[in-house]
Amino acid sequence: MTYDDLSRALADPMTLTAYHLDDLLELSRQYPYCEALHRLLLIDLYRSEDVRFPAELKRRLMYLHDPFSLLLALDATSGGPQSHSYDLIDRFVRSYRPEESTVSEETPAATPSAKSPTKTGRTKRETEAQIVQDFLDEGPEAEKIRIRPDSKEDDVALPPEDEDNGPLPGEELFTEKLAMMYASQERYAEAMTILKTLNLKYPEKSGYFAERIGQLEQRRKGLVAD
Structure with a gap:
């Protein structure tokens, strides 16, 4: 996948074809916290009617900030559902969208700690910008975007594949x-x-969850070291 291919795909996923699938898989392994790459891969798998779509959907849906937008994107790219795979997102989103919308607007955004400036603290825009910067750093020889030599699949924080594609x-x-x-x-x-x-959902465990919420609140305020 060339830099121009990636730029066009980010602007318009309709430019993706089955030819780009392997490159998108490699890029999403190299940048596991880049939401845009997960979205592009799922859209391409869906449009190509690839048999890997249900399994990859299970692994990557949790990385999307707004799963419902993926549902709309798939609908727009195909003109409607092509298979039962469309229903997988539909059931998940409709089940949990009300709860997800209850995020308090008063809750301040988390600030990465000074002790751990890792890639997990990067914003989506910063991560996407890094993809482009990596390409530019390689100069004219960078005909294709590819996996880094030191990249290891074991380092990627994707959930394990599940043999059950139900x-x-x-x-x-x-x-x-x-x-x-x-x-x-x-x-x-x-x-x-x-x-x-x-x-x-589980009021019988309210004490336990209240304690966990309190611990996270303390960590967010920097009262407890990570």
Whole structure:
């Protein structure tokens, strides 16, 4: 995939073809926290009617800030659902969109700690800009965007592949584990929203979830060292 290919795809996903799938898979492994790459890959898999779409959807949907926008994008690129795979997103989004919309506007955005300036603290725009910068740094020899030599698949924080390509287990994705994943990325607002939703869903565990929410609030304020 050339720089121009990637730029066109970011501007208009309709330019993607099955030819770009392998490059998008490699780029998403190299930049696992770049939401735009996950979106482009899922759109391309869907438009190509690739059999890997359901499995990749399970692994990557949690990385999207607004899954409902992906649903609209897929609908726009194909003119409507092509298979049962479309229903996987539909069921997940319609089940959890009300809870996701309850994020408090008063909650300040998490600020990356000075001790851990890792790529997990980068914004989506910064990550996308880094992709372009990496390409420019290679100069005229950078005909193609490719995986870095020191890149290891084991370093990528994608969930493991699941042999079961059945319906998306939305209730399993929207769990404390997902909340802790957000917390590890210092996205405390999202983590606390998930825990508050679970607290409402499982009132018998309200004490436990209240404690976890309190711990995250302390970490967000820098009262507890990571």
